Amino acid sequence: MKTKFILTALVVSALSFTKINAQINIGDKAMGALQTGVASFTYSDEDAAAMSKEAVRKMDSANVVAGPKDGYAIRLNRIFGKHVNEAGLKLNYKVYITKDVNAFATADGSVRVFSGLMDIMDDNQLLAVIGHEIGHVANHDSRDAMKAALRKAALVGAVSSQSDKVAKLTDSQYGQLANAILDSKYSRKQESEADDYSYAFMKRNGYNVNAVEAAFTILANMSGGAQADFLTKMLSSHPDPKDRADKAKAKATADGLYKPYVQMKISNKATTPAKKTPKKKKK
16 A cells, blocks of 8 residues: 555545455445435434444454554553543554554544654654644544535435434444445634644643644655645545644744644654563572
């Protein structure tokens, strides 16, 4: 799989999930298939969380997930494990082993980080990106994205019921939903608000806020060359990463915290404790 640059957002183009697309293929039938019943369709955060959980289960099963002894998983647990209850949310996290560069979060609090992203960003920069993803959940963008995905996958009718509860989908329908989620996009306004959340997250937890600018600068630098055509499509709904970096720098400057960021050493290797040599007893 060739490395692709994917702007950090909760949901991304299905191009980045080759394995999922091989197993879950809904074709073009989803587009505009449902018109009746959509206006009256109600959908809560709880409904979005329940369906997101099942959709992520499908994603997890279609990707290589780093095991607990894998260096990527150990590193993510070390830097993010303390934030599983961030903003009152119950978060769970895993690493997908793929060269793609991305991270996303869904309405149920599932955070998925790609190993390709962990290869190019240090701990603070990763936290800035993850903080952005959490912002989408905290700002209810995830709920809205899930509702949009249901419409796109032509599943509104399947989940609508005569009662006040949203009906459950079949396993194959959750697969359709997963594909639709991956093909969704956030608005520029939602992305900017998630950026603000990321900066506040870093500041609130005592991390180096300049890592926010640094993370977006990395993404901006990756937007040339072989990645450019893909980015051209994505920028219609995402703010320019250079502009996002500049705004993060302006925030840090206004707070009197700005200082050029120096990237720390990056290591995703699982380290084993050195064996202690037993001391010889004196005779």
